[in-house]
Amino acid sequence: MLASPAVRAAPSTLDLLLLPLHRLVWADPHRRARKLLRFAETEADGGRDLARAAELTFDPALRRLYLRHAQDEQRHADLFRRRGRELLSQPGSASKFEANWLAPGERGLDDLRVEKQSDETLLAFLHLSEKAAAGRFVIYRRVLQADPDTRGVFARVLEDEAFHMTYTGKQLARLSPRKHGLRLWQARAGRLWKTYLRLASAVASVFGTVMLGLQYFLLLPAFALVAKRAARREPPGLAPSRPPTPLQSQY
Amino acid sequence: MIRRRGKMVRTLLLLGSAAPTIADGARSLWHTEGRKWMVPLVVFLCVTGLVLAVAASVEALAPFVYAIF
Amino acid sequence: MGGHASQTGSVGRLRILGISAHYHDSAAALLIDGVPVCAVQEERLSRRKNDAAFPLAAIEWCLDFAGVQPEQLDAVVFYEKPMLKFERILTLALRGFPRSWPAFPQAMKNALGGKLWVKGIIASELGVRGDRILFAEHHRSHAAAAFLGAPSRNAAILTADGVGEWATLSMGRGSIAADGTASIELFRELRFPHSLGMLYSTFTAYLGFPVNEGEYKVMGLASYGQPSFAEQVRRIVRRTADGGFALDLDYFEFHEGARRSFSKKFVEVFGAPREPWDPLDPQSAEGARFADVAASVQLVLEEVLVDLARSLQRETGLDDLCFGGGVALNGCANARILRESGFRNLYVPSAPGDAGCALGAALYADRLHFRRPHRPVPDHPYWGPALEATDLARIALEDGLELEQIPREPDLIACAVDHLCAGRIVGWMQGRTEMGPRALGNRSILAAPHEAAMRDALNRSIKYREEFRPFAPAVPIEQADRFFQLPSGGARLGRFMSGVFPVHREWRSRLAAVTHVDGTARVQTVEASMAPRFHALLEAYGARTGIPVLLNTSFNLAGEPIVNRAVEGYSTFRRSGIDVLIAGETVVRKRRHDLARLEEAIA
Structure with a gap:
């Protein structure tokens, strides 16, 4: 860990208000374990994104930092995974309710296309997402008083997060000394836009499901009878191969 | 070098190719033994399914695309 | 033309x-x-x-x-x-x-x-x-x-995978006439949902591994178990009178698009499934049950494939079998087909899965x-982008790493052999990227194959994967028989690492890092005409140690694809326990303390 006093992780007001809910969500050991395993996946994905960023950047300092950051994320993934497995091996209640919307981890909900980012936009994005995640992790550490081991995992991760927030902030200021504030606002707007897209996709998906569900129950029954009758006539085992059709045909 | 087209152009090109695809599917099913009965269902699903294709290609407007239809 | x-x-x-x-x-x-x-x-x-x-x-x-x-x-x-x-x-x-x-x-x-x-x-x-x-x-x-x-003008053809359109398995023959006219005739097929690929994938999911990726793990795990559930598997894979089979669909749910591919009835027969995050130790009672289930499905898969291949051989009377589809990645099954079906040669392409279909469709x-x-297709897997290592030297210098440029090939190979003999793990990038899931000497991680500790180190610090998964050896084709029990046609099957064969008993202890628990190895037989530099490296290593065999595993980390460009190899090298990176003629070594200082300085 590198000493980086410049940026401190602080939870958002909303998360502070939701503290009792977070406490409830994290109370069950089984649910806690599944959340940690999900975090592990998110951190590992984040590590791969950062490795990709290191491969693409032409800035040597950024390359070294991204690689270091990628290794940190991999280590976090290991920490979360190990602790999650430990919790699962302990007897406890098996909750079905996961509430992952409450705890998306770092870049868990953002489909980051590193290739499409410049160093500046990527740094701004990383800075914000590290800050948001660190704020969440502070909350989690707070609500996990009854589980010192998991609390310890978050404490160790938070040490690195402070470094990540610091370096992304500093490097953004170095690359974009006059516009780094603008870049951060652009990144915030980008996150908002992605939130809207997720929402729009979810709404559209519901519409689509309803439309297809209606078709299924209104349209398919008669055809299903015919299909089932045809299926009964098919002998089991090998069948003669379908004769080749012209390559222009999609059937 | 592949010339990149805008999302709108790509969606229009995709829609333009839908009719021949559906016709090809319907014709082939019609000429396949024991599959004639599927033709109306396939055609109906494909035609209404174009909404899904449009919604998938313009995700920002997806809810409104459904609303229009 | x-x-x-x-x-x-x-x-x-x-x-x-x-x-x-x-x-x-x-x-x-x-x-x-x-x-x-x-x-x-x-x-x-x-x-x-x-x-x-x-x-x-x-x-x-x-x-x-x-x-x-x-x-x-x-x-x-x-x-x-x-x-x-x-x-x-x-x-x-x-x-x-x-x-x-x-x-x-x-x-x-x-x-x-x-x-x-x-x-x-x-x-x-x-x-x-x-x-x-x-x-x-x-x-x-x-x-x-x-x-x-494949280098064959008349061959039987067998394809098997999860599913394409309807077919899940096809049998037929191909021929090239004297005037070059090619024909492919497929006689018979099995149709979805009766599918060997889906059967294996269902067991893959049941054993807690990701489908379409964890099938290798099932094969690796199978070696630790006994096929004590084989009868149960045979009951759900019912053989039909025509030599085919039909899955008993009461045991499956994949055909109905359910989230889980196996049914309650399946669980009643084989016991509770493994959760993906549960540790898997084949020595424990629960782990042994999972290993037995893996061994059982592996055995039944092999039986079905061998029977189908045998009937195809009898029907066509041909010596060559060309095997494609994702199931052809099962090296243990391939080796049994070669030994028991009556075919003298078994050709499996370097990318038998769906990726290889891009080339297949064009052909x-x-x-x-x-x-x-017909025009013969060059018999190698190296169809991807070529290595351009020019950036690597700049990057390594910027990062303050030890760097050497060795333009003379014998010196480069001697350097690689020095590192390998010193027990270092070498990232090896040469020429064009392989097509297919296996690194065959152009995007490989290489290491000495002698000690089991090397296998453990690779699993721990580079591949981050389960300990029960084996690593593969690469050997010059001329010397393969000395170390491995290859049936007739086995050396050819090893060209793209498509067969699993026993290691000669006397060599097992000296090839401990690449010998699986059941004494087998997924051998790559390297021909100088296909991979001259890799072949020369193996020969040089053999000249120094007496054993021209190297551990060869794909150059990637868990969850990442095999590296392509030099800079991706460099990033993998920096994030893992690889000691030396050799890309083209550039050799880079790590100095960990220097790197840590650099990061601190710029942070």
């Missing part, structure tokens, strides 16, 4: 692009005048493992590599028939009515939201005219990749649609 005029008007040159996409590992391949020029999986360029997206980057790379514009393409061939596939999905939904209702909306969204409109996608992305877009059937693409890419169109005379 036999006087054919290409559709674009340029006489004598026919340019065919093959594409596979939308299910798993999408890819593109380019054929000019009947000979492959290049092929690459999308994941190698997008850096997303098993990337199934439309392979725009792969297509663009192929076209750029060959200097071809999209409008100069005479044909773009997709590797399956989307409307036929849609018909299968719809038919199964109808047959499963009303139980299929939860899966129906998602299945339709997938198909109607994009996959059905492949012609439109290709036309809109590439700007190719609709009449130039062709569709080969999925299993014909597999068959073409297996047969037309099928060239030989059977355009009816052009």
Whole structure:
């Protein structure tokens, strides 16, 4: 860990208000374990994104930092995974309710296309997402008083997060000394836009499901009878191969 | 070098190719033994399914695309 | 080219692009005048493992590599028939009515939201005219990749995978006439949901491994178990009188699109499934049960395949079998087919899965649609981007690493041998990227194969994977018999690491890092004509140690695709326990303390 006093992780007001809910969500050991395993996946994905960023950047300092950051994320993934497995091996209640919307981890909900980012936009994005995640992790550490081991995992991760927030902030200021504030606002707007897209996709998906569900129950029954009758006539085992059709045909 | 087209152009090109695809599917099913009965269902699903294709290609407007239809 | 005029008007040159996409590992391949020029999986360029997206980057790379514009393409061939596939999905939904209702909306969204409109996608992305877009059937693409890419003029063909359109397994034969006319005749097929690929994938999911990726793990785990559940597996894979089989669908749910591929009845027979996050120790009672289940499904898979191959051999009377489809990645089954089916040669392409269908579809169109005379396909897997290591020296110098440029090949090889003999792990990048899931000496991590501790170190600090998974050895083909019990035709099967064979008992302790618990190894037999530098390295290592065998594993970290460019090799080298990176003629070594100081200084 590198000493980086410049940026401190602080939870958002909303998360502070939701503290009792977070406490409830994290109370069950089984649910806690599944959340940690999900975090592990998110951190590992984040590590791969950062490795990709290191491969693409032409800035040597950024390359070294991204690689270091990628290794940190991999280590976090290991920490979360190990602790999650430990919790699962302990007897406890098996909750079905996961509430992952409450705890998306770092870049868990953002489909980051590193290739499409410049160093500046990527740094701004990383800075914000590290800050948001660190704020969440502070909350989690707070609500996990009854589980010192998991609390310890978050404490160790938070040490690195402070470094990540610091370096992304500093490097953004170095690359974009006059516009780094603008870049951060652009990144915030980008996150908002992605939130809207997720929402729009979810709404559209519901519409689509309803439309297809209606078709299924209104349209398919008669055809299903015919299909089932045809299926009964098919002998089991090998069948003669379908004769080749012209390559222009999609059937 | 592949010339990149805008999302709108790509969606229009995709829609333009839908009719021949559906016709090809319907014709082939019609000429396949024991599959004639599927033709109306396939055609109906494909035609209404174009909404899904449009919604998938313009995700920002997806809810409104459904609303229009 | 036999006087054919290409559709674009340029006489004598026919340019065919093959594409596979939308299910798993999408890819593109380019054929000019009947000979492959290049092929690459999308994941190698997008850096997303098993990337199934439309392979725009792969297509663009192929076209750029060959200097071809999209409008100069005479044909773009997709590797399956989307409307036929849609018909299968719809038919199964109808047959499963009303139980299929939860899966129906998602299945339709997938198909109607994009996959059905492949012609439109290709036309809109590439700007190719609709009449130039062709569709080969999925299993014909597999068959073409297996047969037309193999050095055989008359061969039986077997393809097996999860599912294409309807077919899950096909049997047939291929021949090349004296005038070069190629034919592929498929006689029989098994249809979905009766599928060996889906059977194996169901067990993969049951054992807590990711489907389409964890099948290797099932094979590795099988060696730790006894096939004590074989009878139960045989009951759910009922053999039919015609030599085929039918799955007892009461034990499965995949055909109804359910989230889980196995049913309650399946769990009643085999016990509780393993959760993906549960540790798996084959020595524990629970782990032994899972190993036994893996051994059982492996045994039954082999029995079915051997029987089908044997009947195909009797029917065709041929010596050669070309085997394609994802199931052909099962090296243990391949070795048994070779030993027991009566075929003298078994050819499995380097990419027998769906990625290889990009090349298969293009070859099928060239030989059977355009009816052009067959031209032998170069017998190697190196169809991807070539290594350009110029950036590597700059990057390594910027990072303050030890760097050496060794232009003379004997010196470079001597340097690599020095490191390997000193017990260091070497990242080895040379030439063009391999097509297919295996690193065959151009994008490999190499290490000394002698100590089990090396295997453990690789699992721990580089591959981050389960301890029960074996590593593969590479050996010069001339010396393979000395270390491994290869049946007749085994050396050929080892060309693309497609067979698992016993290690001679006397060598097992000295090849501990590459000998699996059951005394076998997935051998790569290296021919100088295919990979001269890698072959020379193995020979030089043998000259120094007396054992010309190296541990060869793919150059990637867990969850990442195999590296392609030098800078990706460098990033992997920096993030893992690899000690030395040799890319082309550039050699880079780590100095960990220097790196830590550098990071502190710039943070």
